[in-house]
Amino acid sequence: MRFLKNVRGEAAGEAMPPLDIVVTRQDVTDEASFRGSGVLELYEALFPLSERDSSDDIVRWVLSEDLGERRQFALGDRQLSYCLDSRCFVLRAAERAIGLGFFTCDHTSHLIFCNYVGVAPAWRGGGLARAFYREMVDMLDELFPRNIGVVLEVEPFDRGQLETVIGDLEQTGRRQLDAHEAATIRKFLRVCWYHKLGYRFFCDAATARPLQCRSPCLDPALPPTEWVGAEEDYWLMWHARERAAPAPSSAGELWRQAVEAIYVEILAKSLVDEDPQRRRGYWDYATALVAETVQRTAVAEVTLARYLGPDDSPLLSRWRRLAIDLPI
Structure with missing residues:
Protein backbone atom coordinates (compact mmCIF):
# COMPACT_ATOMS: atom_id res chain seq x y z
CA MET A 1 0.00 0.00 0.00
CA ARG A 2 1.11 3.53 -0.76
CA PHE A 3 -0.33 6.82 0.37
CA LEU A 4 -0.83 9.56 -2.19
CA LYS A 5 0.19 12.86 -0.66
CA ASN A 6 0.12 16.55 -1.58
CA VAL A 7 -2.79 16.24 -4.00
CA ARG A 8 -6.50 16.90 -3.71
CA GLY A 9 -9.55 16.11 -5.81
CA GLU A 10 -12.39 18.49 -6.49
CA ALA A 11 -14.76 16.30 -4.45
CA ALA A 12 -12.60 16.42 -1.36
CA GLY A 13 -13.81 19.71 0.10
CA GLU A 14 -12.11 20.86 3.27
CA ALA A 15 -11.89 17.44 4.94
CA MET A 16 -10.08 15.30 2.40
CA PRO A 17 -9.78 11.67 3.48
CA PRO A 18 -6.40 9.95 3.18
CA LEU A 19 -5.78 8.53 -0.28
CA ASP A 20 -3.99 5.23 -0.74
CA ILE A 21 -3.13 2.87 -3.59
CA VAL A 22 -3.46 -0.88 -3.23
CA VAL A 23 -2.45 -3.49 -5.79
CA THR A 24 -3.75 -6.98 -6.47
CA ARG A 25 -1.84 -9.99 -5.13
CA GLN A 26 0.11 -7.71 -2.83
CA ASP A 27 -2.45 -5.77 -0.82
CA VAL A 28 -5.63 -7.26 -2.31
CA THR A 29 -5.31 -11.02 -2.37
CA ASP A 30 -8.83 -12.42 -2.73
CA GLU A 31 -11.85 -11.88 -4.95
CA ALA A 32 -14.16 -10.72 -2.17
CA SER A 33 -11.79 -7.91 -1.15
CA PHE A 34 -11.24 -6.91 -4.77
CA ARG A 35 -14.93 -6.72 -5.57
CA GLY A 36 -15.68 -5.13 -2.21
CA SER A 37 -13.43 -2.16 -2.99
CA GLY A 38 -15.93 -0.93 -5.57
CA VAL A 39 -13.30 -0.92 -8.31
CA LEU A 40 -15.40 -2.94 -10.76
CA GLU A 41 -18.39 -0.61 -10.35
CA LEU A 42 -16.06 2.33 -10.97
CA TYR A 43 -14.66 0.58 -14.05
CA GLU A 44 -18.16 0.10 -15.46
CA ALA A 45 -19.01 3.74 -14.77
CA LEU A 46 -15.86 5.08 -16.43
CA PHE A 47 -15.75 3.07 -19.65
CA PRO A 48 -18.52 2.49 -22.20
CA LEU A 49 -19.65 -1.09 -22.69
CA SER A 50 -17.95 -1.31 -26.09
CA GLU A 51 -14.54 -0.67 -24.47
CA ARG A 52 -14.87 -2.92 -21.44
CA ASP A 53 -13.65 -6.42 -20.74
CA SER A 54 -15.79 -8.74 -18.67
CA SER A 55 -15.42 -7.98 -14.96
CA ASP A 56 -15.15 -11.71 -14.30
CA ASP A 57 -12.27 -11.92 -16.78
CA ILE A 58 -10.45 -9.07 -15.04
CA VAL A 59 -10.84 -10.80 -11.67
CA ARG A 60 -9.43 -13.99 -13.17
CA TRP A 61 -6.49 -12.26 -14.87
CA VAL A 62 -5.32 -10.20 -11.90
CA LEU A 63 -5.87 -12.77 -9.14
CA SER A 64 -5.51 -16.29 -10.50
CA GLU A 65 -4.28 -16.49 -14.08
CA ASP A 66 -1.64 -13.90 -15.06
CA LEU A 67 0.71 -14.64 -12.18
CA GLY A 68 4.09 -14.11 -13.82
CA GLU A 69 4.54 -17.85 -14.34
CA ARG A 70 5.38 -19.31 -17.74
CA ARG A 71 2.45 -21.19 -19.26
CA GLN A 72 2.75 -23.74 -22.05
CA PHE A 73 0.28 -25.31 -24.43
CA ALA A 74 0.42 -27.53 -27.48
CA LEU A 75 -0.82 -26.34 -30.84
CA GLY A 76 -0.63 -29.28 -33.19
CA ASP A 77 2.96 -30.46 -33.06
CA ARG A 78 4.21 -27.12 -31.69
CA GLN A 79 4.81 -26.15 -28.07
CA LEU A 80 4.04 -22.50 -27.36
CA SER A 81 4.64 -20.57 -24.16
CA TYR A 82 4.04 -17.12 -22.72
CA CYS A 83 4.52 -15.36 -19.40
CA LEU A 84 2.19 -12.56 -18.26
CA ASP A 85 1.67 -10.74 -14.98
CA SER A 86 -1.46 -8.58 -14.70
CA ARG A 87 -2.07 -6.16 -11.84
CA CYS A 88 -4.88 -3.82 -10.93
CA PHE A 89 -4.02 -0.72 -8.91
CA VAL A 90 -6.87 0.80 -6.92
CA LEU A 91 -6.80 4.40 -5.73
CA ARG A 92 -8.97 4.63 -2.62
CA ALA A 93 -10.55 7.33 -0.49
CA ALA A 94 -11.90 6.00 2.80
CA GLU A 95 -11.27 2.49 1.43
CA ARG A 96 -13.56 3.00 -1.60
CA ALA A 97 -12.24 3.03 -5.16
CA ILE A 98 -11.97 6.43 -6.83
CA GLY A 99 -9.37 5.44 -9.44
CA LEU A 100 -7.97 2.36 -11.14
CA GLY A 101 -5.13 1.23 -13.35
CA PHE A 102 -4.91 -2.17 -15.04
CA PHE A 103 -1.54 -3.21 -16.49
CA THR A 104 -0.06 -6.41 -17.95
CA CYS A 105 3.66 -7.12 -18.01
CA ASP A 106 4.86 -9.36 -20.83
CA HIS A 107 7.97 -11.03 -19.45
CA THR A 108 9.09 -12.13 -22.92
CA SER A 109 9.62 -8.58 -24.21
CA HIS A 110 9.78 -6.82 -20.81
CA LEU A 111 7.11 -4.42 -22.05
CA ILE A 112 4.19 -3.35 -19.86
CA PHE A 113 0.84 -2.88 -21.56
CA CYS A 114 -1.56 -0.31 -20.10
CA ASN A 115 -5.05 -1.78 -20.44
CA TYR A 116 -7.05 0.89 -18.60
CA VAL A 117 -6.49 3.96 -16.44
CA GLY A 118 -9.28 6.04 -14.96
CA VAL A 119 -10.22 8.35 -12.09
CA ALA A 120 -13.74 9.21 -10.98
CA PRO A 121 -14.75 12.56 -12.54
CA ALA A 122 -15.26 14.32 -9.21
CA TRP A 123 -11.68 13.54 -8.18
CA ARG A 124 -9.83 14.68 -11.30
CA GLY A 125 -8.95 18.19 -10.20
CA GLY A 126 -5.78 19.28 -8.45
CA GLY A 127 -3.48 17.04 -10.46
CA LEU A 128 -4.77 13.89 -8.76
CA ALA A 129 -5.06 11.79 -11.92
CA ARG A 130 -1.51 12.60 -13.00
CA ALA A 131 -0.10 11.96 -9.52
CA PHE A 132 -1.93 8.62 -9.35
CA TYR A 133 -0.53 7.57 -12.71
CA ARG A 134 3.05 8.50 -11.84
CA GLU A 135 2.81 6.64 -8.54
CA MET A 136 1.57 3.54 -10.37
CA VAL A 137 4.54 3.71 -12.74
CA ASP A 138 6.91 3.83 -9.76
CA MET A 139 5.17 0.80 -8.28
CA LEU A 140 5.37 -1.04 -11.61
CA ASP A 141 9.12 -0.41 -11.71
CA GLU A 142 9.42 -2.04 -8.30
CA LEU A 143 7.25 -5.00 -9.28
CA PHE A 144 8.96 -5.50 -12.65
CA PRO A 145 12.54 -4.22 -12.37
CA ARG A 146 13.47 -5.46 -15.85
CA ASN A 147 10.68 -3.61 -17.65
CA ILE A 148 11.76 -1.14 -20.34
CA GLY A 149 8.59 0.95 -20.55
CA VAL A 150 4.83 1.13 -21.00
Whole structure:
Protein backbone atom coordinates (compact mmCIF):
# COMPACT_ATOMS: atom_id res chain seq x y z
CA MET A 1 0.00 0.00 0.00
CA ARG A 2 1.11 3.53 -0.76
CA PHE A 3 -0.33 6.82 0.37
CA LEU A 4 -0.83 9.56 -2.19
CA LYS A 5 0.19 12.86 -0.66
CA ASN A 6 0.12 16.55 -1.58
CA VAL A 7 -2.79 16.24 -4.00
CA ARG A 8 -6.50 16.90 -3.71
CA GLY A 9 -9.55 16.11 -5.81
CA GLU A 10 -12.39 18.49 -6.49
CA ALA A 11 -14.76 16.30 -4.45
CA ALA A 12 -12.60 16.42 -1.36
CA GLY A 13 -13.81 19.71 0.10
CA GLU A 14 -12.11 20.86 3.27
CA ALA A 15 -11.89 17.44 4.94
CA MET A 16 -10.08 15.30 2.40
CA PRO A 17 -9.78 11.67 3.48
CA PRO A 18 -6.40 9.95 3.18
CA LEU A 19 -5.78 8.53 -0.28
CA ASP A 20 -3.99 5.23 -0.74
CA ILE A 21 -3.13 2.87 -3.59
CA VAL A 22 -3.46 -0.88 -3.23
CA VAL A 23 -2.45 -3.49 -5.79
CA THR A 24 -3.75 -6.98 -6.47
CA ARG A 25 -1.84 -9.99 -5.13
CA GLN A 26 0.11 -7.71 -2.83
CA ASP A 27 -2.45 -5.77 -0.82
CA VAL A 28 -5.63 -7.26 -2.31
CA THR A 29 -5.31 -11.02 -2.37
CA ASP A 30 -8.83 -12.42 -2.73
CA GLU A 31 -11.85 -11.88 -4.95
CA ALA A 32 -14.16 -10.72 -2.17
CA SER A 33 -11.79 -7.91 -1.15
CA PHE A 34 -11.24 -6.91 -4.77
CA ARG A 35 -14.93 -6.72 -5.57
CA GLY A 36 -15.68 -5.13 -2.21
CA SER A 37 -13.43 -2.16 -2.99
CA GLY A 38 -15.93 -0.93 -5.57
CA VAL A 39 -13.30 -0.92 -8.31
CA LEU A 40 -15.40 -2.94 -10.76
CA GLU A 41 -18.39 -0.61 -10.35
CA LEU A 42 -16.06 2.33 -10.97
CA TYR A 43 -14.66 0.58 -14.05
CA GLU A 44 -18.16 0.10 -15.46
CA ALA A 45 -19.01 3.74 -14.77
CA LEU A 46 -15.86 5.08 -16.43
CA PHE A 47 -15.75 3.07 -19.65
CA PRO A 48 -18.52 2.49 -22.20
CA LEU A 49 -19.65 -1.09 -22.69
CA SER A 50 -17.95 -1.31 -26.09
CA GLU A 51 -14.54 -0.67 -24.47
CA ARG A 52 -14.87 -2.92 -21.44
CA ASP A 53 -13.65 -6.42 -20.74
CA SER A 54 -15.79 -8.74 -18.67
CA SER A 55 -15.42 -7.98 -14.96
CA ASP A 56 -15.15 -11.71 -14.30
CA ASP A 57 -12.27 -11.92 -16.78
CA ILE A 58 -10.45 -9.07 -15.04
CA VAL A 59 -10.84 -10.80 -11.67
CA ARG A 60 -9.43 -13.99 -13.17
CA TRP A 61 -6.49 -12.26 -14.87
CA VAL A 62 -5.32 -10.20 -11.90
CA LEU A 63 -5.87 -12.77 -9.14
CA SER A 64 -5.51 -16.29 -10.50
CA GLU A 65 -4.28 -16.49 -14.08
CA ASP A 66 -1.64 -13.90 -15.06
CA LEU A 67 0.71 -14.64 -12.18
CA GLY A 68 4.09 -14.11 -13.82
CA GLU A 69 4.54 -17.85 -14.34
CA ARG A 70 5.38 -19.31 -17.74
CA ARG A 71 2.45 -21.19 -19.26
CA GLN A 72 2.75 -23.74 -22.05
CA PHE A 73 0.28 -25.31 -24.43
CA ALA A 74 0.42 -27.53 -27.48
CA LEU A 75 -0.82 -26.34 -30.84
CA GLY A 76 -0.63 -29.28 -33.19
CA ASP A 77 2.96 -30.46 -33.06
CA ARG A 78 4.21 -27.12 -31.69
CA GLN A 79 4.81 -26.15 -28.07
CA LEU A 80 4.04 -22.50 -27.36
CA SER A 81 4.64 -20.57 -24.16
CA TYR A 82 4.04 -17.12 -22.72
CA CYS A 83 4.52 -15.36 -19.40
CA LEU A 84 2.19 -12.56 -18.26
CA ASP A 85 1.67 -10.74 -14.98
CA SER A 86 -1.46 -8.58 -14.70
CA ARG A 87 -2.07 -6.16 -11.84
CA CYS A 88 -4.88 -3.82 -10.93
CA PHE A 89 -4.02 -0.72 -8.91
CA VAL A 90 -6.87 0.80 -6.92
CA LEU A 91 -6.80 4.40 -5.73
CA ARG A 92 -8.97 4.63 -2.62
CA ALA A 93 -10.55 7.33 -0.49
CA ALA A 94 -11.90 6.00 2.80
CA GLU A 95 -11.27 2.49 1.43
CA ARG A 96 -13.56 3.00 -1.60
CA ALA A 97 -12.24 3.03 -5.16
CA ILE A 98 -11.97 6.43 -6.83
CA GLY A 99 -9.37 5.44 -9.44
CA LEU A 100 -7.97 2.36 -11.14
CA GLY A 101 -5.13 1.23 -13.35
CA PHE A 102 -4.91 -2.17 -15.04
CA PHE A 103 -1.54 -3.21 -16.49
CA THR A 104 -0.06 -6.41 -17.95
CA CYS A 105 3.66 -7.12 -18.01
CA ASP A 106 4.86 -9.36 -20.83
CA HIS A 107 7.97 -11.03 -19.45
CA THR A 108 9.09 -12.13 -22.92
CA SER A 109 9.62 -8.58 -24.21
CA HIS A 110 9.78 -6.82 -20.81
CA LEU A 111 7.11 -4.42 -22.05
CA ILE A 112 4.19 -3.35 -19.86
CA PHE A 113 0.84 -2.88 -21.56
CA CYS A 114 -1.56 -0.31 -20.10
CA ASN A 115 -5.05 -1.78 -20.44
CA TYR A 116 -7.05 0.89 -18.60
CA VAL A 117 -6.49 3.96 -16.44
CA GLY A 118 -9.28 6.04 -14.96
CA VAL A 119 -10.22 8.35 -12.09
CA ALA A 120 -13.74 9.21 -10.98
CA PRO A 121 -14.75 12.56 -12.54
CA ALA A 122 -15.26 14.32 -9.21
CA TRP A 123 -11.68 13.54 -8.18
CA ARG A 124 -9.83 14.68 -11.30
CA GLY A 125 -8.95 18.19 -10.20
CA GLY A 126 -5.78 19.28 -8.45
CA GLY A 127 -3.48 17.04 -10.46
CA LEU A 128 -4.77 13.89 -8.76
CA ALA A 129 -5.06 11.79 -11.92
CA ARG A 130 -1.51 12.60 -13.00
CA ALA A 131 -0.10 11.96 -9.52
CA PHE A 132 -1.93 8.62 -9.35
CA TYR A 133 -0.53 7.57 -12.71
CA ARG A 134 3.05 8.50 -11.84
CA GLU A 135 2.81 6.64 -8.54
CA MET A 136 1.57 3.54 -10.37
CA VAL A 137 4.54 3.71 -12.74
CA ASP A 138 6.91 3.83 -9.76
CA MET A 139 5.17 0.80 -8.28
CA LEU A 140 5.37 -1.04 -11.61
CA ASP A 141 9.12 -0.41 -11.71
CA GLU A 142 9.42 -2.04 -8.30
CA LEU A 143 7.25 -5.00 -9.28
CA PHE A 144 8.96 -5.50 -12.65
CA PRO A 145 12.54 -4.22 -12.37
CA ARG A 146 13.47 -5.46 -15.85
CA ASN A 147 10.68 -3.61 -17.65
CA ILE A 148 11.76 -1.14 -20.34
CA GLY A 149 8.59 0.95 -20.55
CA VAL A 150 4.83 1.13 -21.00
CA VAL A 151 2.91 0.87 -24.27
CA LEU A 152 -0.78 1.59 -24.82
CA GLU A 153 -3.39 1.75 -27.56
CA VAL A 154 -5.38 4.84 -28.51
CA GLU A 155 -8.11 5.09 -31.11
CA PRO A 156 -7.22 7.14 -34.20
CA PHE A 157 -9.03 10.44 -34.61
CA ASP A 158 -9.49 12.81 -37.53
CA ARG A 159 -8.51 16.45 -37.02
CA GLY A 160 -11.08 17.60 -39.56
CA GLN A 161 -13.92 15.85 -37.75
CA LEU A 162 -12.69 17.28 -34.45
CA GLU A 163 -12.76 20.81 -35.87
CA THR A 164 -16.27 20.25 -37.24
CA VAL A 165 -17.65 18.96 -33.94
CA ILE A 166 -16.18 21.76 -31.84
CA GLY A 167 -17.23 24.40 -34.37
CA ASP A 168 -20.82 23.15 -34.41
CA LEU A 169 -21.00 23.14 -30.61
CA GLU A 170 -19.71 26.73 -30.55
CA GLN A 171 -22.22 27.91 -33.14
CA THR A 172 -25.32 26.16 -31.82
CA GLY A 173 -24.65 26.45 -28.10
CA ARG A 174 -25.98 22.94 -27.55
CA ARG A 175 -24.63 20.91 -24.64
CA GLN A 176 -25.50 17.37 -25.67
CA LEU A 177 -23.17 15.34 -27.90
CA ASP A 178 -24.28 12.36 -29.92
CA ALA A 179 -22.30 9.11 -29.63
CA HIS A 180 -20.08 9.83 -32.64
CA GLU A 181 -19.26 13.36 -31.48
CA ALA A 182 -18.48 12.19 -27.95
CA ALA A 183 -16.20 9.46 -29.28
CA THR A 184 -14.32 11.97 -31.48
CA ILE A 185 -13.71 14.37 -28.59
CA ARG A 186 -12.85 11.58 -26.17
CA LYS A 187 -10.14 10.20 -28.49
CA PHE A 188 -8.57 13.65 -28.76
CA LEU A 189 -8.66 14.31 -25.01
CA ARG A 190 -7.09 10.96 -24.20
CA VAL A 191 -4.16 11.69 -26.50
CA CYS A 192 -3.75 15.14 -24.92
CA TRP A 193 -3.59 13.57 -21.47
CA TYR A 194 -1.08 10.89 -22.44
CA HIS A 195 1.11 13.49 -24.10
CA LYS A 196 1.17 15.38 -20.78
CA LEU A 197 2.43 12.21 -19.11
CA GLY A 198 5.32 12.01 -21.57
CA TYR A 199 3.98 9.43 -24.01
CA ARG A 200 5.01 9.60 -27.66
CA PHE A 201 3.56 8.00 -30.76
CA PHE A 202 5.26 5.51 -33.02
CA CYS A 203 5.24 7.67 -36.16
CA ASP A 204 6.25 7.36 -39.79
CA ALA A 205 9.04 9.91 -40.12
CA ALA A 206 8.08 10.62 -43.75
CA THR A 207 4.49 11.63 -42.97
CA ALA A 208 4.77 12.59 -39.26
CA ARG A 209 1.60 10.54 -38.71
CA PRO A 210 1.20 7.71 -36.19
CA LEU A 211 1.65 4.21 -37.53
CA GLN A 212 -1.57 2.26 -37.58
CA CYS A 213 -1.93 -1.30 -36.35
CA ARG A 214 -4.93 -3.57 -36.49
CA SER A 215 -6.14 -5.57 -33.52
CA PRO A 216 -7.50 -9.05 -34.20
CA CYS A 217 -11.04 -9.93 -33.20
CA LEU A 218 -11.17 -10.37 -29.42
CA ASP A 219 -13.75 -13.17 -29.46
CA PRO A 220 -12.51 -16.45 -30.99
CA ALA A 221 -15.92 -17.99 -30.25
CA LEU A 222 -17.47 -15.96 -33.06
CA PRO A 223 -17.80 -17.68 -36.44
CA PRO A 224 -14.53 -17.19 -38.37
CA THR A 225 -16.46 -15.31 -41.06
CA GLU A 226 -17.15 -12.58 -38.48
CA TRP A 227 -13.58 -12.12 -37.22
CA VAL A 228 -12.56 -9.53 -39.81
CA GLY A 229 -15.61 -7.41 -39.05
CA ALA A 230 -14.66 -7.33 -35.36
CA GLU A 231 -11.13 -6.00 -35.92
CA GLU A 232 -10.17 -2.53 -34.70
CA ASP A 233 -7.53 0.01 -35.75
CA TYR A 234 -5.27 1.63 -33.16
CA TRP A 235 -2.30 3.91 -32.78
CA LEU A 236 0.34 2.92 -30.22
CA MET A 237 1.96 5.28 -27.72
CA TRP A 238 5.15 4.62 -25.79
CA HIS A 239 6.71 5.84 -22.56
CA ALA A 240 10.23 4.59 -21.88
CA ARG A 241 11.26 3.73 -18.37
CA GLU A 242 13.92 6.00 -16.95
CA ARG A 243 17.26 4.28 -16.47
CA ALA A 244 15.89 1.09 -18.02
CA ALA A 245 18.05 -1.82 -19.10
CA PRO A 246 19.18 -1.59 -22.74
CA ALA A 247 16.14 -1.18 -24.97
CA PRO A 248 15.89 -2.07 -28.67
CA SER A 249 18.42 -0.13 -30.72
CA SER A 250 15.82 1.56 -32.93
CA ALA A 251 12.25 2.82 -32.74
CA GLY A 252 11.43 0.44 -35.59
CA GLU A 253 12.54 -2.59 -33.59
CA LEU A 254 10.66 -1.33 -30.55
CA TRP A 255 7.53 -0.92 -32.69
CA ARG A 256 7.78 -4.53 -33.86
CA GLN A 257 8.25 -5.77 -30.30
CA ALA A 258 5.29 -3.72 -29.07
CA VAL A 259 2.93 -4.99 -31.78
CA GLU A 260 3.93 -8.61 -31.17
CA ALA A 261 3.77 -8.26 -27.38
CA ILE A 262 0.23 -6.85 -27.40
CA TYR A 263 -1.37 -8.92 -30.12
CA VAL A 264 0.53 -12.23 -29.94
CA GLU A 265 1.93 -12.66 -26.42
CA ILE A 266 -0.87 -10.97 -24.46
CA LEU A 267 -3.88 -11.43 -26.72
CA ALA A 268 -3.58 -14.39 -29.08
CA LYS A 269 -1.66 -16.81 -26.86
CA SER A 270 -3.91 -16.32 -23.84
CA LEU A 271 -7.07 -16.75 -25.93
CA VAL A 272 -5.80 -19.83 -27.75
CA ASP A 273 -4.52 -21.36 -24.50
CA GLU A 274 -8.13 -21.54 -23.27
CA ASP A 275 -8.97 -24.11 -25.98
CA PRO A 276 -5.95 -25.00 -28.17
CA GLN A 277 -7.65 -27.84 -30.02
CA ARG A 278 -10.51 -25.71 -31.29
CA ARG A 279 -8.67 -22.43 -31.75
CA ARG A 280 -5.91 -23.40 -34.18
CA GLY A 281 -7.73 -21.45 -36.89
CA TYR A 282 -7.89 -18.37 -34.68
CA TRP A 283 -4.15 -18.61 -34.00
CA ASP A 284 -3.38 -18.72 -37.72
CA TYR A 285 -5.71 -15.77 -38.35
CA ALA A 286 -4.38 -13.58 -35.51
CA THR A 287 -0.68 -14.20 -36.15
CA ALA A 288 -1.14 -13.59 -39.88
CA LEU A 289 -2.79 -10.24 -39.14
CA VAL A 290 0.07 -9.24 -36.83
CA ALA A 291 2.65 -10.31 -39.42
CA GLU A 292 0.83 -8.20 -42.00
CA THR A 293 1.06 -5.13 -39.75
CA VAL A 294 4.77 -5.67 -39.13
CA GLN A 295 5.47 -6.26 -42.83
CA ARG A 296 3.42 -3.24 -43.95
CA THR A 297 5.37 -0.91 -41.67
CA ALA A 298 8.79 -2.54 -42.18
CA VAL A 299 9.76 -0.07 -44.92
CA ALA A 300 8.86 2.97 -42.80
CA GLU A 301 11.43 4.97 -40.89
CA VAL A 302 9.88 4.81 -37.44
CA THR A 303 10.34 7.62 -34.97
CA LEU A 304 8.91 8.42 -31.54
CA ALA A 305 7.19 11.80 -31.63
CA ARG A 306 4.24 13.89 -30.54
CA TYR A 307 1.34 13.98 -32.96
CA LEU A 308 -0.40 16.95 -31.41
CA GLY A 309 1.55 20.15 -31.98
CA PRO A 310 1.10 23.91 -31.45
CA ASP A 311 -1.67 24.01 -34.07
CA ASP A 312 -3.78 21.72 -31.89
CA SER A 313 -3.57 23.83 -28.73
CA PRO A 314 -6.36 26.22 -29.88
CA LEU A 315 -8.67 23.22 -30.39
CA LEU A 316 -8.09 22.09 -26.82
CA SER A 317 -8.65 25.63 -25.53
CA ARG A 318 -11.87 25.96 -27.53
CA TRP A 319 -13.13 22.65 -26.14
CA ARG A 320 -12.35 23.71 -22.58
CA ARG A 321 -14.22 27.00 -23.04
CA LEU A 322 -17.35 25.01 -23.90
CA ALA A 323 -17.20 23.60 -20.33
CA ILE A 324 -18.94 20.37 -21.30
CA ASP A 325 -18.35 17.49 -18.91
CA LEU A 326 -17.15 14.48 -20.91
CA PRO A 327 -15.32 11.77 -18.95
CA ILE A 328 -12.48 10.26 -20.94
